[in-house]
Amino acid sequence: MGAVLAAVCHVLYGERLGLLQDFVDPEAQRFIDAVTLMFHTTSPMLYLPPALLRHLNAKMWRDHVWAWDAIFTQADKCIQNVYRDLRLQRKSTKEYMGILCSLIMQDKLPLDDIKASVTEMMAGGVDTTSMTLQWAMFELARSPGVQEQLRAEVLAAKREAAGDRVKMLKTIRLLKAAIKETLRLHPVAVTLQRYTTQEVILQDYRIPPKTLVQVGLYAMGRDAEVFPKPEKDGG
Ligand code: HEM
Incomplete structure (x- = not known):
């Protein structure tokens, strides 16, 4: 999960994160635990009215609120780091800037909306992707022939696309089918x-x-x- 979180953070915040770089970082672990707790406490609230739980100050409610607070605090730290880099003009336009940076630069959305969306994406990207990958590995372990075909497809796509990521995503049909089948059998x-x-x-x-x-x-x-x-x- 640490590697998935690092990948999500790279997409959102770009290379210079200054945080969450170390996979055993306790802060990263705290974030992952908070996302897991947030999901666990969300499911029962589909059946038990949250307003009632809140009124009773039930542990489930307190855990849920604690989890979202921890998620927002952590995302806020990452966002502050990107702001600082932008202010100090540490970011060169050549390197990948991250979604957050490009949203700020485009100046089309209010900052609070950008912050909320980026936090949601940071939380949404962890469990979903790591669980799917684990199930995909489980299914692939049972079909070594498909593993070989997948490897060959990805290598060929990499060669052909020559760095063009969009082009690459268009050609990896078997990989997409494998992910869809994984999600059919083990939906997140x-x-x-x-x-x-x-x-x-x-x-x-x-x-x-x-x-x-x-x-x-x-x-x-x-x-x-x-x-x-x-x-x-x-x-
Ligand atoms: C296998 C991977 C994933 C699956 C199966 C998945 C599934 C879903 C589903 C079913 C919803 C809709 C929930 C609803 O509205 O009832 C959703 C929403 C969302 N997902 Fe994912 N997701 C995955 C990966 C990700 C990743 C990697 C990110 C972010 C990096 C992400 C961010 C979000 C966000 C922000 C929403 C809310 C969208 C909105 O309502 O505006 N998800 N996802």
């Missing part, structure tokens, strides 16, 4: 939630407006009516 988001705005009629069901609807991604990915051999790769 087990369910998706939405509130309906208007009445929905689906065959035998009538869903009233303002109803919380959960889409069971895990169950759907393993439904034999949709995937003939749901337990198998490429099912």
Whole structure:
């Protein structure tokens, strides 16, 4: 997870981070733990009203708030470092600047919105990517033939793209399919939630407006009516 966090931070903040560079950095670990706790305490709150938990000052609520505070504090440190570098003009336009820097320079979004979005992206990038990678490795360990094909595809794509990342992303079809299959079998988001705005009629069901609807991604990915051999790769 440390490596994934470092990669996400590189994309968001660019090279000169001055923080989170060391994978065993206790601050990085604290951030990862906070994201994990935030996710763990979010799931029960889909069923138990957060307002009630807040009123009772339940441990789950306190943990949730602590987790978001820790996430924002850590993201804020990274953001401050980028501000400082920008002010001191330490960043050269030649090196990769990071999403945060380019959003500030474009000057189109209010700073608070930039900060909120960057914090969300920093939190969103950790568990999702590291869990998917772990499951992908688990599935690939069972199919060594696919491993070889993937390696060959990535090497060929690298050669052909010659540094053009967009071009490379367009050619790695097998890798994309492997990630999609991993997410079908082991979806990071087990369910998706939405509130309906208007009445929905689906065959035998009538869903009233303002109803919380959960889409069971895990169950759907393993439904034999949709995937003939749901337990198998490429099912
Ligand atoms: C395998 C990887 C990932 C999966 C399966 C995934 C899944 C999802 C899903 C299902 C949502 C929608 C949740 C909802 O609205 O109900 C979501 C939203 C979001 N994800 Fe991811 N995600 C992944 C990786 C990432 C990464 C790498 C980042 C950031 C670097 C990220 C940042 C976000 C953000 C910021 C949102 C909120 C978007 C919005 O509502 O405006 N996610 N993700």
